[in-house]
Amino acid sequence: MKSCLFFVLFFYVGIVSYAQDSFKVLNGKKSHKIQFKLINNLVIIPVEVNNVKLSFLLDTGVSKPIIFNLLHVEDSLKLQNTETIELMGFGDGEPIKATKSTNNVIKIGDAIKLNQDFYAVYDADLNLAPRLGIPVHGIIGYDLFKDLTVEINYSRKFIRLTEPEFYKYKKKKNSEKIHLEFYNNKPYINAEVELDKIKIPVKLLIDSGGSDALWLFEEDEVGIHSGNHFFYDFLGHGLSGSVFGKRSKVDAFYLKSFYFSKVNVAYPDSSSVVKAKHNKARNGSLSGNILKRFNVVFDYPTGFITLKKNGFFKEKFKYNRSGIELAHNGVRIIRELDQGNIIAAPGNNPGGANKNTIVIDPKYTYSLKPAFVIVELRNDSPAALAGLKIGDMVLSINNKETHRYKLQDLMYMFYDDIGKRIQITVERRGVILNFEFKLKSPY
Structure with a gap:
């Protein structure tokens, strides 16, 4: 009994010291x-x-x-x-x-x-x-x-964490195993972008914490530039503040045997890049809007990433065609009819036949629901030209009350087809206002 207890204690302490x-x-x-x-x-x-x-x-x-x-x-x-x-x-x-x-x-x-x-x-x-x-x-x-070894299954929305010596690779169709390079403990990958019909080799940070597809740093000496077709936009929040820059598309993006056409790209302002570009060989980042098109296995110990196509692979690269960025901003009070006060009561119709009539006792319930506010508004965008302003609280979009939806579902409405009509109701300083505009290409 004592030796068994000693073994259990030794085993437990061994695990703790090994794992700490x-x-x-x-x-x-x-x-x-x-x-x-x-x-x-x-x-x-x-x-x-x-x-x-x-x-x-x-x-x-x-x-x-x-x-x-x-x-x-x-x-x-x-x-x-x-x-x-x-x-x-x-x-x-x-x-x-x-x-x-x-x-x-x-x-x-x-x-x-x-x-x-x-x-x-x-x-x-x-x-x-x-x-x-x-x-x-x-x-x-x-x-x-x-x-x-970290597997990110974007299509089924799970990660699998495995101790490297226990991970077993399975050879699968439509997959590629690609070498990783590391700098300051961050992974880089070699790829190619096509601009003005010229293929340009690029070294990209793999950045799963970015929601865009590609970020590129403009460098004339290597041929990376935004050209004449772009629009200026808010790109996101970095640790050191807001990031602004140009948005456009590259003609094509090549990642070993994988090929994408007309891929969204952002060119951050040089003032935002200079402090972050410690790796002189870095040309930009590969982020979530490309990564999600694969089920990915990161194997840092062996220095490889494995990519396998998933159901998102053929999804088109789209831009926000409204110019609106929404954010959750606290809660607001919503008044709703209390369905428990709807009663069925007998009544007479003009012909004399008995018929049930709906009688409503007008009682309401009050609840706190999410509030969504315009926090970014692109200059000369359809929404800006229609008269919307930063700070407007959005109450409904196309007659859909915003408090019934998640933020992501609301934002998807602004990525719809060019020409789609958007009707939007907002509250501005206590006044309810209605606006209408059509989605259009931002560049």
């Missing part, structure tokens, strides 16, 4: 599947930090795990702060301050790490929830990918 500095899958299969939410081409996974349930963005483009949006969870997390550092990323602003927190326990499904460092950011502006429509508390990338 890396992710280990603590089940018999050494592999675990976890469902995720795919929102705007981004992978949002459930994560537990110090036994607190959170949601994280799975981002191959970050080398340090970051935790933020801490207003309601900070006390429960019990983060231990040791030192203050500065983090720099895309954007034309200054670096943001973060506090390094050590010795945290992180759990993703059955994958556990007992000594995880985080960089806690208390800046309220770093908050993905309004743009995604769900709470997001952090970003994790390299620390997970370096320890495990």
Whole structure:
């Protein structure tokens, strides 16, 4: 009995000491599947930090795990702060301050790490929830990918985490295994873009934390430029502030044997790029709107990525044709008819025959529902020319009340066909206003 107990204790302590500095899958299969939410081409996974349930963005483009949006969870997390550092990323602003927190326990499904460092950011502006429509508390990338083989099944919306020595590759049709290069713990891949009928080799950061298809850095010496057909737009929020730039399309994009035509591309302003471009050989990024077209296996330990076509592969690359960017902005009070007060009562019709008549006792219920506000509005876009403004609260789109829909479903309406008529009702400083416009190509 004593020897058995000793063995159990030794085995348990052995697992703990072995797993404390890396992710280990603590089940018999050494592999675990976890469902995720795919929102705007981004992978949002459930994560537990110090036994607190959170949601994280799975981002191959970050080398340090970051935790933020801490207003309601900070006390429960019990983060231990040791030192203050500065983090720099895309954007034309200054670096943001973060506090390094050590010795945290992180759990993703059955994958556990007992000594995880985080960089806690208390800046309220770093908050993905309004743009995604769900709470997001952090970003994790390299620390997970370096320890495990990570399969992202975009079509069925799950990730599978496997200890590398237990992962078994299966040869599949319509798949490619491609070599990865690493710089500052971030993965890069070689591809080709076609501009003005010329194929240009490019080295791209694989950035699963970006929702666009491609970002390219304009460089005349290598032939990368936006040309004359583009529109200027808000591209997104980086760690160091907002990013603006040009949007256009490349004629074609080649990734080994895979080929895409007329792919969306963004050219960020040079002021946003200069601080982030530490890798001089880097020409841009490959992001979620291309990655989601594959089921992907990241194998950092062996330095490969495997891509297999999925059902999204042939989906057309589209732009927002309205010029509107919406964000979740708190709640608003909605008055709705209480269906419990609809009664059936006997009555007489003019012919004398008895007939049931509906009698409504006008009682209403009041509830809090999501509020959606225009936060970006492209200059000279159909919505801007129609008279809509930043700050307008959108009540309905094409007679569909916005509070009944998710943010992503509302935004999809603005990617519809050219010529589609959009009727939109907003509240502006307490006044209800109606607008109408047609979707059109932005360039």
